[in-house]
Amino acid sequence: MDDTHPHDIAVADSNLPDPPSFEPFSAPTRGLQERRMRIFATIGNLVLNWSNNESLFVHVLMLLMETDHPTSVIVFGTLNTTRARLDLVNRLAKAKLRDEAIARRLKLLVKRFEAATKLRNELNHSMFAVDQLGEITHTNLMRIEEKRGRICFGRERPLDDRRLEEMNETAREMTELNRDIWQFLPELERHLRANRRKDSGGRPPSADK
Template identity: 30%
Template sequence: MNKPIPRFQEILLLTGQLNYTWTNTESLLIYLIAGLAQVDKETAIVIFLTLNTTRARIELVERLTKLPKTPAERRREILAVTEKMTQEAKLRNKYSHCIYSFDGDGEAGSTQLMRIFDTKNEIRYGKIEEINGTEIKKIENCIENLIAINKQIWKLVKDYSYPC
């Protein structure tokens, strides 16, 4: 008889898969940069690695896409993909930049965000949220969405003959 996986291990596996899927998908921006900037893959890699945040990389792709030389249909397709990535980045960032807490059995879990919220008269930090079935489903959905985005980017690279 198989012993059920404690929630702690389940969350570690899911967040690992989330981060792997995100990183793999984000790296495909290299090919969009290469095609849109009309440079070779190695130059696109240098540009990609020089930009040290996801947001900067996505913004570069969006700005290159918005140049007049990008045909309107291609612009719509690429911007739709970057918009989806930006939406999925929210959950990925939450689980990549938090502290995890679990009870002694590794079952009841929560996250504590590593962010400061300033108001006029005070600061608040470390919003705590329970990791429950709903949150697990959000992570699973995010992974599925990232896989779909990954496939969309590969299709764009192929359809527009971008360097790869």
């Protein structure tokens, strides 16, 4: 009689990797725990600054669409990817902005945000590898990439001090970008109002009634 349990057969034939050792991750040494908290704080700071900047594009959309805040929030939320939201901003800008300097400034603000988005997405779509001591050592990007005609998956990057500084620098750039967008919004509003006055023959929009 074969005493082999069907579950044992399934495990023996499985393509799954061996489960990790959970103890080092749950209770790393004091030095590694401090480093882990530094990693968590760095990632959290980057994501917070990125999210605050993305939300500012609600106001950009409101001005470009010439609508109110609730409507722009509905449009922003309905377009449920950052790429779709930025595409709408870029297309509206091409249709509405007549001043080349204003258009260039908005385009640059979007590009700066997109540069940070690349790193933010990389962190949000990676698996974080932990060694036997409990140290977070590197990330594996859980996304398919195509390089030179070849499909790649799980691109590995070390999570060392140099990488953490890259995150900190991006967070600093996001802080500057946040201030720059706030400074730009009133100028964008003035430009679009001037366009409406020109279109109405120099009269305030209410004079059309």
